[in-house]
Amino acid sequence: MIPYGRQDIPQADLDAVMAVLKSDFITQGPAIPAFEAAIKAQTTANHAFAVSSATAALHIACLAIGLGPGDRLWTSPNTFVASSNAGLYCGADVDFIDIDPVTYNMSIDALAAKLEAAERAGTLPKVVIPVHFAGQSCDMERIGALRDKYGFQVIEDASHAIGGDYRDQPVGACPHSDIAVFSFHPVKIVTTAEGGVVTTNDDALAERLAMLRTHGITRDPALMRNAPDGPWYYEQVMLGLNYRMTDIQAALGASQMTRLGAYIDARHAIRARYDAALSDLPLTLPHQPDWQRSALHLYPILIRDDAPMDRAQAFDALRAAGIGVNVLYIPVYRQPWYADMGFRREDFPAAEDYYARMLAIPMFATLSEADQDTVIAALHDVFG
Numbered sequence: 001m002i003p004y005g006r007q008d009i010p011q012a013d014l015d016a017v018m019a020v021l022k023s024d025f026i027t028q029g030p031a032i033p034a035f036e037a038a039i040k041a042q043t044t045a046n047h048a049f050a051v052s053s054a055t056a057a058l059h060i061a062c063l064a065i066g067l068g069p070g071d072r073l074w075t076s077p078n079t080f081v082a083s084s085n086a087g088l089y090c091g092a093d094v095d096f097i098d099i100d101p102v103t104y105n106m107s108i109d110a111l112a113a114k115l116e117a118a119e120r121a122g123t124l125p126k127v128v129i130p131v132h133f134a135g136q137s138c139d140m141e142r143i144g145a146l147r148d149k150y151g152f153q154v155i156e157d158a159s160h161a162i163g164g165d166y167r168d169q170p171v172g173a174c175p176h177s178d179i180a181v182f183s184f185h186p187v188k189i190v191t192t193a194e195g196g197v198v199t200t201n202d203d204a205l206a207e208r209l210a211m212l213r214t215h216g217i218t219r220d221p222a223l224m225r226n227a228p229d230g231p232w233y234y235e236q237v238m239l240g241l242n243y244r245m246t247d248i249q250a251a252l253g254a255s256q257m258t259r260l261g262a263y264i265d266a267r268h269a270i271r272a273r274y275d276a277a278l279s280d281l282p283l284t285l286p287h288q289p290d291w292q293r294s295a296l297h298l299y300p301i302l303i304r305d306d307a308p309m310d311r312a313q314a315f316d317a318l319r320a321a322g323i324g325v326n327v328l329y330i331p332v333y334r335q336p337w338y339a340d341m342g343f344r345r346e347d348f349p350a351a352e353d354y355y356a357r358m359l360a361i362p363m364f365a366t367l368s369e370a371d372q373d374t375v376i377a378a379l380h381d382v383f384g
């Protein structure tokens with residue numbers, strides 16, 4: 001089976017991990033700041049904090065902003081459940097904005113309309129989480145303008161998007177957001193096995209994020225309430241968590257980051273071949289707006305009405321042909337945990353239509369030309 005996504009772990013990564021295992025520190029040593037420096041260099045953000053997962057990153061991002069009971073968090077339904085679960089962890093209410101039928105990201109027109117209605121009703125959100133689906137940035141200038149108008153805060157869920165650009169700036173630079181979050185799960189662009197990072201340019205948020213990932217503890221006297229009574233002294237000044245990344249993971253991540261540009265170029269070469277080879281099939285291929293360069297985490301295809309098979313049949317036929325297609329995402333409001341909150345499918349017509357048609361086909365940096373050809377031939381067999 002050719003998987004839809006796969007990590008690449010060459011000898012250099014193994015050497016970097018082994019060096020940490022043989023060193024004095026296997027967690028909270030020098031590999032963490034080295035990995036964070038690589039993320040800051042890539043994103044140009046002022047601050048980057050490595051954590052145990054993007055889920056943890058989303059959680060402390062919400063906590064740092066002060067999201068709590070009675071507050072509202074809005075996000076896209078076309079995402080992994082972690083984007084909205086972060087709001088629930090904080091006791092906030094969660095709502096979803098339908099997607100744009102061309103980009104599959106949160107519809108900014110729908111967001112603008114919902115904000116206008118919420119302002120009248122006195123139900124504005126505290127946090128909006130745009131998700132850069134498949135590595136394609138949302139139009140952050142427009143979201144930033146709405147943020148300024150309505151006064152919410154923006155956490156970019158950039159789990160798919162390390163190495164992507166938005167209007168000639170790297171995703172994670174945060175010119176139109178408060179915080180950006182990346183995932184380093186093995187299926188994403190670069191990996192630390194499990195891992196996440198938050199970036200921000202806001203010094204006050206950075207101070208809180210740094211403490212929230214490690215129990216709410218600080219060793220910086222400037223942040224303490226009392227004078228230190230010795231060099232051993234630390235203070236817990238808020239309720240944080242143990243969301244730290246290990247040095248073993250950070251070393252893997254730093255080694256992976258040296259190949260980020262090559263990874264994104266390889267994904268674009270595969271996209272170009274797919275675009276050309278699949279254009280005559282009854283499929284909607286992923287649109288790429290010219291004001292961004294996607295990190296291409298996924299290559300989503302949508303099955304048109306004139307195709308000989310529906311999505312379920314095509315899924316089975318392609319899996320039988322050894323193509324590890326996947327469906328991403330089941331709209332979050334369909335999950336029983338969320339449906340129990342009263343969400344109705346009729347309120348999300350674009351997400352419903354997308355979910356009925358979507359397949360992700362293999363897309364990862366080391367996918368060989370021979371395997372690309374196998375994928376292309378299988379798609380022609382099924383849809384030709």
Ligand SMILES: *Cc1c(COP(=O)(O)O)cnc(C)c1O
Pocket residue numbers: 053054055056079080082083131157159160182183184185194195196
């Ligand atoms: C993978 C993913 C997450 C969660 O990432 P973890 O690192 O596995 O916690 C969150 N949001 C999106 C959009 C993702 O794809």
